Amino acid sequence: MDFTKRSRIKLLKSPDEDSIDRFAPHNCMFYILPPQNDVSLKDFEDLAIERLKLLRILEQASLKYPKILSDEWKEFIINELNAEGLKYFVRLIKGNGNSEQDKHARRRDYLSHFILRFAYCRSEELRRWFITREMELFKFKFSSLSSNEIKDFIELYEMGYRPITDEQKNEVRQELQCSSTGNIDTIDFYKVNFLQVLDLVRQRKCFLKGGFAYVSSNDFSSIIGGHHQQFIEKGLLSHLKLLPEFENDERIVGIIKGLHTSYVGKDYTVNKDADVPIESLDQLSLKSYPLCMRMCHESLRKTHHLKHSGRLQYGLFLKGIGVSLEDSLRFWREEMTKNMEVDKFDKSYAYGIRYNYGKEGSRTNWTPWSCAKIISTAPGAQDVAGCPFKLWDSIELKSKLTSFGLNPMAVQDVVSYASKGHFQLACGRYFESVHETRLDEGVNHPNGYFENSQIIMGNRQTKEKNKPSSQQSNFNHRKQVQMNKQQEFKRKMDIKIKEEKDFDEELWKLSQREEELLNEWNTRQEQTKKEVAEISQMDWNDDDEDMSQINNYL
Amino acid sequence: MPEAQKEQFNANQLSDYLKLYYKRLFPHKQFYRWISYNLSEDGIFTNREFSFTMEDDIYIRYLSFENQSELENDICTKIPHKIDIGAVFNTRPKNHRSNANMKPIQRELVFDIDMTDYDDVRTCCNEANICNKCWKFMSIACKVIDTALREDFGFEHLLWVFSGRRGIHCWVCDKTARHLDSKGRGAIADYLQVSMSGGGENTVTKVTLYDKQHHSIRRARTIIEPCFNEIIIEDQDAFGSPSGIDKLLKMVNDETCRKELQNLFASTASDSKSIWSTFVGYFESMRVKSQLKSKLKYIVEEVQLAMLYPRLDINVSRGTNHLLKAPFCVHPKTGKVCVPFNPNLAHKFDPMTVPTVNLLMKEIDEFDQKTNEALETPDDKAAKVKDFKKTSMFKSTVIFEEFLRKIEQSTKSKAITVSDKRMEF
Incomplete structure (x- = not known):
């Protein structure tokens, strides 16, 4: 298809600074060609923050109303966008247009997307989050196109799709009816x-x-969406390659790096603040585990066993709450060897645990699984x-929750959320009932659940979160945010240095220990040598004595 | 040959048997013809990862070979207890240490169906054991998956292999299938995955059906429903025990119906046939009285699918880099050869009579002896008959050859079109 070829063309320097028609020819656009023009640092940051707000709003909408493209979902987004002063996005999700305002809006949309790619290309988790949000935006935009606008769109991007004829349709009539609505x-x-x-x-x-x-044609957006997703996925990966070059510029690093930590929260890869002894897991599992x-x-x-996915899911969670590798190994070994030989465990399962901690295979320090x-x-x-x-049906869920001693009202709530497909809401309600409190932030990560629970129970300190408030519209505020970001950046660097220090310290200790051992060994060796020498000396002396005695006798 | 079958396989002698097996019976040539695909793509053979499992579970990964004889020699000298086939990489896997950017380029789409996943519905055997009754689950799984892959996805080159003990593998070797990314593989696997496990040790596998049933599910039903009585009611006697009845009840997601059924069952004879007809009758009468809740509208069909619809290990299919045991390996525990079988005749395949490596060796000896006696000139005739033709492995080799013939046709014709195109420029 022509169209895929197009995506591979790397754009030569465009002389025309604002050739927005070429880069973003339609309000519902693919992000194919990266921008070539200059953007001031201030614009760069503004655009980044604006798009983040947009993506945040999309996320909130999808958490609140899990059925995307439903009326409530759309309404929520439009209201929020208007309240945040992002009217130009509202324009873009209401069909195509070609006025100056449309072009202006397209330009911002287009640039801001490419800016955020830098912030979101660095880890799988971030990429997934970003792609999900971008796809929601695209689906929203595409869903409001009229059939003519869709036709324009297909022509514009030279996609070459034609509907099948009635004759062809009749051949597979029954099958089509079974797999489509209407x-x-x-x-x-x-x-x-x-x-x-797919x-x-x-x-x-x-x-x-x-x-x-x-x-x-109702499902056609899925095809177009598939292309869109591919562009973004590939784009993110090529941005990732550009990143090292980019990171030389500290001004930009300050903006980009700060962004995702302040907005998206943590990834729980390693928990540095806590050390959870495995003896407490039984206790913790009752209240603090999702x-x-x-x-x-x-x-x-x-059963003293978990299959593969279970081991991954639970093993990474344990890592995230602060169980050390050694403890983890001990925990799994103690439990699983009740059913198998220690030897078999060490051969077949210990690898997986070390792998989770990034000690085997590709040595990635794997992120604990999120709810998604x-x-x-x-x-x-x-x-x-x-x-x-x-996974559980209502009856099972009900009996399980009741057996945990949840009050019937709460059980009813949880079951009803779950049966409607609102799994995270169900989990949140479960949290509220177990902890007898309110939970405003919702549940989107089991480790977040655990942390919240620990905070509520007073076992852990609330972490200082410098979430920029969503109403920062004036310059001062923004400056503040930037300062925060830079501090954040510095803090992260400090942590990194500290990490390295920790690491060095560990190494040092290790080598010291080794040295000690060696010394010990050496001294012992010497001692033995001495002793041996002494003994032989003694023998010798004795012999000598004997000899002399004998001589004397003689 | 049931008598010969009784010949016990002794795992301790495996290495001795394998030495002869690889030398005389393993179809090296055909194996290479398959895995090299007419050398239709660059590096398709040389960049393929093989891995050998040696005696005492020593595992050698990232082996790769330059040509057929190198592969053959390595197999015959190392005598691996198991050979696995991995992906084709962008570079030679044996150099994997020096190349950090090694990534898989292509790989057959594979499916793995394991009898243990049916443990909650089969009563005849459990875990590693298998009998002719359980094989019927595999035969149905094979039919459902095979038809779907051919009709819906248009794949043609499917190699079905008995895994040597309790399961079956399917290798989809079409070029599009080999070049699928993991998302594509995942989508196909999910498409074929209809039943959902409850995610816990005491939960039951379930299927949910709606008014609009996708054509692939309708087709699966036409395969599964006629066999339900034979397999579940007669062979397995699945509802003949209290725990079987309990499992059946668990599939009914409605408390009042469950209670009513429980009472009904208490007064029914406790054999599977009566239980099942009570079950079907109950919902039929509910339907006639139009008291049936919409979520239970298809409960009978749902139960049938839940028990018999293929249970795939979809993680195997999803990855582009998953290692899977090669056909014609010998299963180290049973000594059985992983023979290809014809999916259209899956119901006639008998896993109990799959030749073991020791049986095969005996057959060769017997054959040689016979011909030698008949001919009196011991040297030529016997040697001229290819070894595998003397044994019960013959049939599966023929199936393999047929598969190869078809796939070679397709890669050849593609090679021609490619060269034609080149001529134009």
């Missing part, structure tokens, strides 16, 4: 390679024959993993 006579179908609509394939939402998917982890813990205690990851996990048979609010 009257198929009034819907156009497109026949495309199944690889272009989302639909995954959910069995299109008819498939001989490697081709028959897609209704249900998904409690279920893993209990199953492990009961856990919810999307489909455990195999007998594999204890995944989100129980999603």
Whole structure:
């Protein structure tokens, strides 16, 4: 297809500074060609913050109203955008246009996207978050296009799709009816390679024959969305390669690095603040574990085994709450060797635990699973993993929660959230009931759940979070934010240095210990030598004496 | 040959048997013809990762070979207890230490179905054991997956292999399948994954059906429903025990119905057939009285699918870099050869009579002896018959050859079109 070729073309320097028609020809746009013009540092930062606000709003909307593109979801976003003064985004999600204002809005949209790519390319977790949000934005934009605007869009990007004829449609009439909603006579179908609509394939939402998917125009956004997602995924990875060059400029590093920590929260990869002894896990699992982890813990205690996904999910969680590698190894070994030989454990399972801590294989220090990851996990048979609010049916959930001693009202709430597909809300309600408190922030990471629980129970200090308030619109405020960011950056550097120090210290200790051992060994050796020498000397002396005595006798 | 089958396989002698097996029976040539795909793409053979499992579970990864004879020699000298096939990389895997950017380029799309995943529905055996009754689960799984891959995705080159003990593997070797990224693999695996496990040790596997049923599910139902009585009711007698009834009840996601059914079951004879007909009858009468809740509308079909729909280990299919045991390996515990079988005749395949490596050796000896006696000129005739043709492995080699013939046709014709295109420029 021409269109994919286009994406590979690296744009030569464009002489025309504001050729927005070329870069962003449609309000609903693909981000293909990176910008080539200069942007002032101030604009750079403004644009970054604006887009972050937008993405944050999208995230909030999707947490509140999990059905995206529902009316409440749309309404929430538009209201929030207006309240934040981001009216130009509102313009962009209301169809196409070609006025000066549209072009202005497109320009901001286009630039800000590419700026944020720098902030969000550095880890898998960040990339996933960014792509999810960007896809929500795109789907929103695309959903408000009229059929003519869609046609324009397809032509503009030279995608070359044509609907199938009625004749073709009649051949597979029944099958089409089974996999689409609405009257198929009034819907156009497109026949495309199944690889272009993996989302639909995954959910069995299109008819498939001989490697081709028959897609209704309602679902067409999935195809376009698929392209869009690919552009962003690839783009993020190529941004990642640019990053080292970029990081030479400290002004920009201050903005970019500060952004994601202040906004997205933590990734819980390593917990430096806490040391959780494994003896306390049983106790902790009762109150501070979210249900998904409690279920893993209990199953492990009961059956002395967890299958692969379960071990990953729970093992990484343990790392995140502050169980050290040594403790972790001990914990799993003690439990699993109740059913297997120690030898087998060391051979087949210890690797996995060290792997979680980044000590094996690619040596990545793996991030504990977030709710999104856990919810999307489909455990195999007998594999204890995944989100129980999603996997268990209402009766099971009810009886389990009741057996935990939750009050019936709360049980009812949790079950009803879960049955409607609001798994994280269900989990939040569960948290509230267990801790008898309110939880405003919602649950989106099991380690966050744990931390919140510990804070409420007074076992951990609340961390200072410098979340910039969402109403910073004047310059002073922004300056403040920037200062914070720089401080944050400095703080991070300090931590890094400290980490290195810690590391050095550890190494030093290690080598010292080794030296001690060596010395000990040497002294011991010498001692032995001495002793041996003494003994032989003694013998010798004795012999001598004997000899002399004998001589004397003689 | 049931008598010969009784010949016990002794795992301690495996190395001795394997030495002969690799030398005389392992289809080196065909194996290479498969894995080299007519050398239709650059590095398709030389950059392929193999891994050997040696005696005492020593695992050698990242092996790669320059040509057929190198591979053959290495197999015959190292005598691996197991050979796994990995991905084709962008560089030679044996140099993996010097190349940090090594990444998988292509890999057959593979499916792994393991009998242990059916432990909650089979009563005849458990864990590593398998009998002809359990094989019926595999045979259904094979049919459902095979049809879906061919009809829906248009894949043609499917190699189905018995895994040597209790499961089956499927290698999809079409070029599009080999070049799928992990997202594509995941999507296909999810498409084929209909039943959902409860994610806990005491939960049951479930399927949810709606009014609109995707054509792939309808098709699966036409395969599964006619076999349900034979497999679940007669062979497995799945509802003949209190725990079986309990599992059945757990699939009903409604407390009142569950209670009513429980009472009904208490007064029914406790054999699977009566339980099942009571179950079906109960919901039918509810439907007639139009008291049936919409979520239980398809409960009977749901139970059937939940028990018989293929249970895939989708993590195996998802990865581009997953190692999977090669066909024609010998399973180190059972001594059985991992033979390819014909998916259209999966129901006739008998895992109990799959030849073991010791049996094969005996067959060769017997054959040689016979021909030698008949011919009296011991040297030529017997030697001319290829070794595998003398044994019960013959049939599976023929299946493999047929698979190779088809795939070679397709890679050849593609190679021609490529060269034609080049001529134009």
